Amino acid sequence: MPKVLVCDPIDQAGIDILSQVAQVDVKTGLPVEELVKVVPEYDALMIRSGTRVTAEIIEAGVQLKIIGRAGVGVDNVDVPAATRKGIIVVNSPEGNTIAAAEHALALMLSLSRHIPDANQSVKNGKWERKKFVGTEVYKKTLGIVGLGKIGSHVAAAAKAMGMKLIAFDPFISAERADQLGCRLVDMDVLMQEADYITLHIPKTPETTNLINAKSLAKMKPTARIINCARGGIIDEAALAEALKNGQIGGAALDVYANEPLGESPLTELGKEAILTPHLGASTTEAQVNVAVDVAEQIRDVLLGLPARSAVNIPGLHPDALEQLRPYLQLAETLGNLVSQLVGDRVESLNIHLQGELANNQSQPIVIAALKGLLSRALRERVNYVNASIEAQERGIRVIETRDASIRDYRGSLLLQAKGPSEEHDVTGTLLGDGEIRITTVDGFPINVPPNQHMLFTRHRDMPGIIGKIGSLLGSFNVNIASMQVGRQIVRGDAVMVLTIDDPLPEGILEEILKVPGIRDANTVML
Ligand SMILES: NC(=O)C1=CN([C@@H]2O[C@H](COP(=O)(O)OP(=O)(O)OC[C@H]3O[C@@H](n4cnc5c(N)ncnc54)[C@H](O)[C@@H]3O)[C@@H](O)[C@H]2O)C=CC1
Numbered sequence: 001m002p003k004v005l006v007c008d009p010i011d012q013a014g015i016d017i018l019s020q021v022a023q024v025d026v027k028t029g030l031p032v033e034e035l036v037k038v039v040p041e042y043d044a045l046m047i048r049s050g051t052r053v054t055a056e057i058i059e060a061g062v063q064l065k066i067i068g069r070a071g072v073g074v075d076n077v078d079v080p081a082a083t084r085k086g087i088i089v090v091n092s093p094e095g096n097t098i099a100a101a102e103h104a105l106a107l108m109l110s111l112s113r114h115i116p117d118a119n120q121s122v123k124n125g126k127w128e129r130k131k132f133v134g135t136e137v138y139k140k141t142l143g144i145v146g147l148g149k150i151g152s153h154v155a156a157a158a159k160a161m162g163m164k165l166i167a168f169d170p171f172i173s174a175e176r177a178d179q180l181g182c183r184l185v186d187m188d189v190l191m192q193e194a195d196y197i198t199l200h201i202p203k204t205p206e207t208t209n210l211i212n213a214k215s216l217a218k219m220k221p222t223a224r225i226i227n228c229a230r231g232g233i234i235d236e237a238a239l240a241e242a243l244k245n246g247q248i249g250g251a252a253l254d255v256y257a258n259e260p261l262g263e264s265p266l267t268e269l270g271k272e273a274i275l276t277p278h279l280g281a282s283t284t285e286a287q288v289n290v291a292v293d294v295a296e297q298i299r300d301v302l303l304g305l306p307a308r309s310a311v312n313i314p315g316l317h318p319d320a321l322e323q324l325r326p327y328l329q330l331a332e333t334l335g336n337l338v339s340q341l342v343g344d345r346v347e348s349l350n351i352h353l354q355g356e357l358a359n360n361q362s363q364p365i366v367i368a369a370l371k372g373l374l375s376r377a378l379r380e381r382v383n384y385v386n387a388s389i390e391a392q393e394r395g396i397r398v399i400e401t402r403d404a405s406i407r408d409y410r411g412s413l414l415l416q417a418k419g420p421s422e423e424h425d426v427t428g429t430l431l432g433d434g435e436i437r438i439t440t441v442d443g444f445p446i447n448v449p450p451n452q453h454m455l456f457t458r459h460r461d462m463p464g465i466i467g468k469i470g471s472l473l474g475s476f477n478v479n480i481a482s483m484q485v486g487r488q489i490v491r492g493d494a495v496m497v498l499t500i501d502d503p504l505p506e507g508i509l510e511e512i513l514k515v516p517g518i519r520d521a522n523t524v525m526l
């Protein structure tokens with residue numbers, strides 16, 4: 001039974017799902033050195049933001065197949081290290097959207113009405129109504145940085161509260177912003193015009209310290225900033241300074257460059273700063289959502305099924321994936337087949353998507369073909385996560401073309417592989433019931449289902465040759481399941497494809513090559 005290690009507190013609903021297929025150990029708060037020690041025995045890790053999955057942990061995870069992040073941000077996982085090792089990283093892109101958006105709104109209103117300090121004051125026995133006079137958000141300008149899932153929800157709610165909306169997001173169209181009632185502006189304008197600024201962007205090299213002393217200086221002295229996205233997007237020292245000097249009106253933070261926050265100039269500030277301990281996703285609903293979402297994906301991957309929200313393999317809508325899955329199997333089979341025909345190292349692979357397949361997203365098909373191509377060399381080490389990197393590192397040139405006008409079949413895939421001394425091509429398609437058919441080999445038409453053991457020959461089309469091969473196989477006690485010849489002209493060049501019940505015994509290939517008229521022979525195992 002596979003083993004899953006849950007490293008952070010996860011809702012029981014997730015653990016129940018994992019327990020259907022795996023032994024689940026919950027060990028929260030393990031230091032890195034402990035994790036490195038225990039990780040070798042686990043097939044999957046499930047984490048929240050509390051655990052940092054470093055390259056060292058990934059290297060030690062010799063059995064790891066999947067790392068599940070019960071949340072959105074995967075910045076606490078060394079994704080490139082996982083990708084390199086073929087480990088799938090999944091997250092829950094939407095499970096906590098509402099929770100994070102509502103927390104940002106709660107922080108905005110708390111800042112406006114000094115709720116945390118007013119609450120503390122009453123609990124201290126005071127009645128300080130004058131001290132806590134607030135401001136309204138109605139008709140104020142909210143500047144949203146990042147109009148993705150959370151930013152959009154914040155926009156809708158803020159609009160309902162009568163706020164004017166401006167946004168900075170270079171990857172969002174003006175039409176989308178318009179739909180949300182937002183005016184797209186550049187970052188400088190947003191910093192200058194907004195009364196409230198809320199951040200909803202990922203932490204990337206580009207967004208690290210996006211809000212710094214220089215940009216804070218552009219804000220109105222009354223303006224307030226909220227960060228419910230990621231620590232490190234705001235330069236905390238510069239922010240503390242701006243708040244201390246009254247250069248800006250206030251700040252509310254849920255996330256920090258280092259978590260837990262510990263000693264920081266931010267903790268010394270008064271009511272102008274509100275700090276929460278990374279609570280954006282901490283609602284009962286969101287915790288069930290993310291735990292179920294990620295646990296289901298871990299369960300599926302452990303059962304050999306694809307994950308719907310893998311961050312390091314091409315993202316496909318589950319419906320699209322369902323539709324494409326038989327073609328992925330086709331691509332993988334053809335990749336494996338053509339690499340065995342080339343025999344040697346493959347230097348280049350041309351992938352032609354034909355017919356209706358040409359209208360599909362090609363990236364998963366290309367990856368599946370590469371996975372098949374490399375499986376001869378890398379066996380189970382190659383998967384959908386690392387196939388592209390492995391191909392790149394081996395210097396395989398990948399060319400992708402598409403032609404929707406080829407209508408021999410509804411959709412077909414042609415792979416042409418070139419090695420230092422040989423080049424071969426194969427075409428395949430799917431029948432109505434989803435069964436794979438190999439329809440050409442080296443340009444010769446055939447119609448053969450792939451089989452575990454196959455023999456391919458190139459020969460001169462002449463009387464007696466098929467009989468000779470049949471007898472030869474019989475003399476080696478090899479049972480032929482099917483035999484087909486593909487030719488373009490009578491008595492010209494031809495291919496023969498045999499499916500056989502057992503692997504070919506040693507020495508038989510040499511005998512086949514001695515048969516007059518046989519030019520080449522390859523065994524293939526699929
Ligand atoms: N505090 C918490 O507990 C939580 C925090 N988060 C964080 O919130 C952030 C946003 O999450 P989602 O809205 O789900 O992500 P999303 O991917 O739906 O949206 C992010 C948006 O940021 C934009 N963006 C990327 N780079 C940008 C840049 N340099 N400048 C401006 N815009 C840029 C993208 O175009 C996208 O529209 C993430 O960092 C996530 O980790 C998410 C959930 C809970």
Ligand SMILES: O=C(O)CCC(=O)C(=O)O
Binds near residue numbers: 048070073282
């Ligand atoms: O796991 C958590 O509570 C944090 C959630 C979060 O930051 C995220 O989903 O990106």
